Amino acid sequence: MATQNNFSRSLFNTEEFTFTFELVPGQGSGGRRVDRLLDFARQAHADGRIKALSITDNPGGHPALAPHAIGSEVRSIGIQPLLHFSLKDKNRNQIESHLFFYHRKGFSNLLILGGDFPRPGYYGQAKPVFDLDSVQTLCLMRDMEEGTYHSRAPHRNPDFAPIRFHRGCVVSPFKMTEAEQVWQYAKLLYKIRAGAHFIITQLGYDVCKFEELSRFLLEQEVTMPVLANVFVPSLTVARYMAKGQVPGIVFPDRLLAEIEQETERGDREARLVRAAKMVCVLRGLGFAGVHLGGNGLSFDDVRFIMDTSEEFTPQWDRYRADIHFPGGGTWYYYPPARTGACGRTRIGLRPGRHRAAQIPHRIMHRLLFSPPNLPSTLFGAFCRKCAHSRPATLLLRTLEKLIKDILFSCRMCGDCTLTDSTYLCPQSGCPKNLLNGACGGSRNEACEVFPDRACFWVRVYNRVDPAATLVQLGNLPHLPPKDWSLNQTSSWINFYCGRDHHHLPGASTRG
Ligand code: SF4
CATH class of the missing domain: 3.20.20.220 (TIM Barrel)
Structure with a gap:
């Protein structure tokens, strides 16, 4: 202190x-x-x-x-x-x-x-x-x-x-x-x-x-x-x-x-x-x-x-x-x-109303990014191999950009946190790019910056596991700051080459 x-x-x-x-x-x-x-x-x-x-x-x-x-x-x-x-x-x-x-x-x-x-x-x-x-x-x-x-930089102790x-x-x-x-x-x-x-x-x-x-x-x-x-x-x-x-x-x-x-x-x-x-x-x-x-x-x-x-x-x-x-x-x-005379009766939390929307993404994620299952092991080996060749890296990055742009409006930040926000991208979805929950600026679920849109973190909440409690959410490990040296690179390669946040202590998933 x-x-x-x-x-x-x-x-x-x-x-x-x-x-x-x-x-x-x-x-x-x-x-x-x-x-x-x-x-x-x-x-x-x-x-x-x-x-x-x-x-x-x-x-x-x-x-x-x-x-x-x-x-x-x-x-x-x-x-x-x-x-x-x-x-x-x-x-x-x-x-x-x-x-x-x-x-x-x-x-x-x-x-x-x-x-x-x-x-x-x-x-x-x-x-x-x-x-x-x-x-x-x-x-x-x-x-x-x-x-x-x-x-993370060497010699910068x-x-x-x-x-x-x-x-x-x-x-x-x-x-x-x-x-x-x-x-x-x-x-x-x-x-x-x-x-x-x-x-x-x-x-x-x-x-x-x-x-x-x-x-x-x-x-x-x-x-x-x-x-x-x-x-x-x-x-x-x-x-x-x-x-x-x-x-x-x-x-x-x-x-x-x-x-x-x-x-x-x-x-x-x-x-x-x-x-x-x-x-x-x-x-x-x-x-x-x-x-x-x-x-x-x-x-x-x-x-x-x-x-x-x-x-x-x-x-x-x-x-x-x-x-x-x-x-x-x-x-x-x-x-x-x-609370005295206040409030309506609370019947538990009700997150997860739109949870089904993330199911296909979860399945794909489990298949490709959860070693040691076979598809993940093969995909990991492929990504690591691509990392050694500039043309292959470019090709894989282009493929990733194409797919994730359509599915998630991906901005290619290079350190994917989709699993931590129920497969919604905070880089394109949240004007403040917040990784650890909402700011205080929303009003009646509307975004502070774009009032005609729902707050990004409200959308996340609507896809959170319905069994989640507030305390469980609040006790998840928080995400560390983005490493900007990864910007515009392939998050798939970064994941399998151990460059992204998943390889730091306390990595979490909220999905
Ligand atoms: S790589 Fe970054 S910008 Fe792209 S979807 Fe994942 S979190 Fe969003």
């Missing part, structure tokens, strides 16, 4: 309730927006209750002032920065380079997240990177801490002292459908195994979903601290979210109507009181703290929320109904009896 600081001491002290607040830098290196953020930091430091200011990293996929720029100024004011570390714009070498830089500069609290898909910037749409996902990045950080850094961070990860308990929610929890289990130290939730307003997350973690014997997100939207932002303009957020209609009425009667305090009630209920439910945020909030607003929540805390349970805004038709992991 990294050196302790005010934030980590508070977070890991079970007697203490931790407040953090989210700062959102925009485009530009200075100006009024930056001045306001620093002014907020100065007031927060003087107050002393906020233990960290989290600083977003190109939020919403837009270019913005880098988080460490504000982070270093916030720290010099005397308050701990919690830097968001978003993976959408960084390849693995840039990730490593940033980690060295942050460590050198003494930033020890990082929140690891995939990030929203990049939006248009200079001269148009930015190139999405997503080289490592959040699970793989957490593994990299753990390996950098434990001295188990792995490079690491030569650096271990570096340590307090590593946070995110989860959304607020997904509306079974497939999306199951992936959120399964991926959370991957992140925990990959070395996350704390969790911050996505924003949401369904108390039963907060309870569901707590109960799920308790059942999994996960004791790490969880900060619940308490976001205070203005009417403009609430309307924007309700229209589905923020990836992964389903904003409840009833809450929007309430905010509209409050705005109409000029009652600005109502949203702060609601936030204070949320804070005290979440405290009562056993969360380690809250992650506060909201556009246009001054420090006086935040002070009001903290003060009022203190007043409300002794009777927190009576405010539960006031701040509970479930979305209609939400799927809950636990049946109603265990």
